[in-house]
Amino acid sequence: MNRSFTYSLKVWLLMVIIAPLLHLVLSWFMIESPEISLIDEIKKDYIIFADMILLVTIPFAFVFWIAVYSLSKKKDPFYIKQFLTTAILIITMLPFFELLFEKNVSAVTSIAVIIFPYSITGIAGIWLHKLEPAGADEEEAVEEVE
Numbered sequence: 001m002n003r004s005f006t007y008s009l010k011v012w013l014l015m016v017i018i019a020p021l022l023h024l025v026l027s028w029f030m031i032e033s034p035e036i037s038l039i040d041e042i043k044k045d046y047i048i049f050a051d052m053i054l055l056v057t058i059p060f061a062f063v064f065w066i067a068v069y070s071l072s073k074k075k076d077p078f079y080i081k082q083f084l085t086t087a088i089l090i091i092t093m094l095p096f097f098e099l100l101f102e103k104n105v106s107a108v109t110s111i112a113v114i115i116f117p118y119s120i121t122g123i124a125g126i127w128l129h130k131l132e133p134a135g136a137d138e139e140e141a142v143e144e145v146e
Helices: 003-030 038-072 077-102 108-128 136-145
Strands: none
Touching: 003 038, 003 108, 038 077, 077 108
């Protein structure tokens, strides 16, 4: 399987699975009623989040894969990870800045609770998963032939 696709899939899956849970946990700490159960909130809201996340993150995953694929042909994996980290920060913040201006939401913490989980899990996925340098596929093919 293509190494850039595998890497992109690992980063995307980490983001899709962990970010909504982290978002719910952070939201739970911010709510006024401490008697609300976190487990009940996760059961209730995770289905809603799953639909939204799949709708929003599948296009992101495709663009992310194209970026990794095109960059990995010419660049070092460390440079690619730096570039993707910057891109993740920009991509995750732009929609929420629009939300801030459109709905006149003045609570920075409510927006930060949304930005933080997706940015952190995306960046963690980028740096935790190993991205093979260019030419790794050819070296494996040569070893298999021998």
